[in-house]
Amino acid sequence: MKALFSLRAIAVLVALVVVTSCGLGTDDEPTALSVPKDVFPSDAKEKDEFDLSVNTTFHPIYFLKDDVLVEVRRQLPAPVFLDAPLTNLLSGPTETEAEAGFSSAIPAGTEVVDVGLLTDNTISIHLNQTFFEIEGEQRIRASAQLVFTASALISDSQGIMFFLDGEPVQLPDGDGVIEEVPEGQSPSPLTIDDYSTLADAATGS
8 A cells, every 4th residue: 555655656746847847837827938930920911911913813994085985904803704894894983083084984773684705706795774775975985885895805806796685786886877687687796896986095096
């Protein structure tokens, strides 16, 4: 019995020696530990300060300034799908852009219902009723904005076709001319060449 007690005493003493040699206190207060400086560097960026440019790309959209089309490059999340630049266009100029004289002829409330790529690189844009309620010069300029912005979505675009409720709708060109389409046929796609009178600034000519 005495031998068993001695063994227990020795075990307790050994445990105390190990704890003491590890530099850990035996009281109830927390012990401050020294952390190397390179673990949390003082110049580390906050969560919202990281550069996300590697996950974005710039895409041209077109507004109006002094009655001509002007290209504005917007930063969009990558990859850029067909509807993203058009939706960005519909949001209109920023406050800074508006103060600089940029404007949009596209009416507020216009929505992109669908965007598709047809044969021969023709792009189909389905819009809601709001867009087709505008008339005259506003319709010409709004159409030009959409055609130029959509034409930049893909290389070698062959034009843009517009749809309302699944049916093709022919919009006016830059001179206000609307193509006469024989019954049963689809209208010709509109291209940036159809709006050359509005495109001096956009094309740099």
